[in-house]
Amino acid sequence: MQLNHYLLIRHTPNGRKYPYLDCWGLVIEFYRRELGTELDECTDFSIKDGYEKEKNSFREIPPDETAFGDVIAFFRHGMIFHVAVFLGKGEMLHTGLNRHARAEKVRSLQFAEIRFFRHASR
Known part of the structure; x- marks a missing residue:
């Protein structure tokens, strides 16, 4: 994986x-480039819409079973608001409002519940 990309x-x-x-x-970019899996682009949809369209392709996994490429989903009041990709060694790759993509330690975002998901292709 070339992190610079x-x-x-x-x-x-x-x-x-x-x-x-x-x-x-x-x-979507990570799954296409690193894992050879095409996800629904959900053009003009929010993260919530993308999650709803793809959620049957993912299964929730326990945090201690996470592996490279698993999706980390952040929820508030039962609603998804952010996703990231697990890189391993406790790190995630993500981007957010007014912030460029970055790799950093997996951490809870303020008042968020974290859940981990693995795609059916893996």
Whole structure:
């Protein structure tokens, strides 16, 4: 994996064209490039819409079973608001509003519940 490819991503709301991606767009790019899996781009949809369209393709896994490429989903009040990709060694790759893509330690975002998911292709 070439991390520099992802660090060029510039957060763009509902972005689906590299390097202008939102957090779901980053997951789509990562799955296509690193895992050879095409996810629904959900153009012009929010992260919630993308999650709803793809959720049957993913199964929830316990945090201690996470592996490279698993999706980390962040929820508030039962609603998804952010996703990231698990890189291993406790790190995630993500992008967010007014922030470029970055790799950092998996941590809870304020008042968030974290859940981990693995795609059916893995």
